[in-house]
Amino acid sequence: MSVREEFDTWAADGRDKGMEKRHWHTAKYVLARMPVEAGDTVLDLGCGSGYAGRALRDTKNAGRVYGLDGSPEMARNAQGYTDDSDVSYLVGDFDHLPFEDDSIDHIVTMEAFYYANDPHETLREIRRILQPGGTFFCAVNYYEENVHSHDWQDSISVKMTRWSGEEYRESFRDAGLYVAEQDNIPDRETEIPNTSEFPTDSWETREDMVERYREFGTLLTVGVSP
Ligand SMILES: C[S@@+](CC[C@H](N)C(=O)[O-])C[C@H]1O[C@@H](n2cnc3c(N)ncnc32)[C@H](O)[C@@H]1O
Structure with a gap:
């Protein structure tokens, strides 16, 4: 199944908003760390519901904001959630980013990069x-x-690429980006039941769930263009 077929279904049954709700637990810290200044042009890759771009407009006064997604339904929903004329959602693929050389100030991607058909090409x-x-x-x-x-x-x-933290850093460098930082951002909001309630439908032990959310959380790798 293509990215379009898979994620159009997700968008149609409301999973764009469901992902936004869950991902916001850590995405808000990612966005807060971005050195976006007033007027900067920002791109969100695999934007889903498009919340990241809208948040950067609201919190950092970003200038032009683009969200790109391979699913036309995701992009259509995202556009429908705003009437801000400086926020645009485009249909496109990570392999061919439809922007001029040196034209974007900052790029963010949340829970999407590993779907790239060729992640090395996406980094280039x-x-x-x-x-x-x-x-x-x-x-x-x-x-x-x-x-x-x-x-x-x-x-x-859709085929997913499972890199380690080190593979992310190496691949960023191979593509000509400096690695400024790499960090785990814990999810402190997903509710973890008391020990007596385990096993649950999804989790064998409370320790596993704590490790998944509070310890591993979201892996953030930050690249800087020379
Ligand atoms: C798991 S969702 C995450 C959405 C959003 N960033 C969030 O945090 O909720 C991944 C998104 O990436 C998009 N996507 C996956 N592979 C893609 C590709 N190769 N090119 C463009 N978009 C892609 C999907 O359509 C989907 O909307």
């Missing part, structure tokens, strides 16, 4: 379109050290 594209000194904030919950994410591929038809 990101390097190409970022201004010198521009940043790439790449946030993922699906990664090698997060053993609790390893079976996610079983329930989705």
Whole structure:
């Protein structure tokens, strides 16, 4: 199944908003760390409901904001959630970013990068379109050290790339980006039941759930364009 077929279904049954709600637990900290200044042009890759771009307009007075998504239904929903004329949602693929060289100040992606057909090509594209000194904030919950994410591929038809933290850093450098930082952002909001309630439908032990959310959380890797 293509990205379009898979995620159009998600958008149609309201999962764009469901993801927004869950991802916001850590995404808000990712966005707060971005060095976006008033008037900057920002791109959100795999924007889903488009909340990240709207938040950067509201909190940092970003200038032009673009959200790109491979699912036309996601992009259509995202556009419908705002009437801000400086926020645009586009349909496109991570392999070919439809922007001029050195044209974007900052790029963010939340829980989407690992769906790239060729993640190395996506990084080269990101390097190409970022201004010198521009940043790439790449946030993922699906990664090698997060053993609790390893079976996610079983329930989705789009191929996923599971890199380790080190593979993210190496791949950023291979594409010509400096690595400014890498960090785990804990999710402190997902509710974890008392020990007596385990096992649950999804979790064998409370310790596993604590590790997944409070310890591993979201892996953030920050690249900077030279
Ligand atoms: C798990 S959702 C995350 C959405 C949003 N960033 C969030 O935090 O809720 C991943 C999104 O990436 C998009 N996507 C996946 N692969 C893509 C690709 N190769 N090119 C463009 N968009 C893609 C999907 O359509 C989907 O909306």
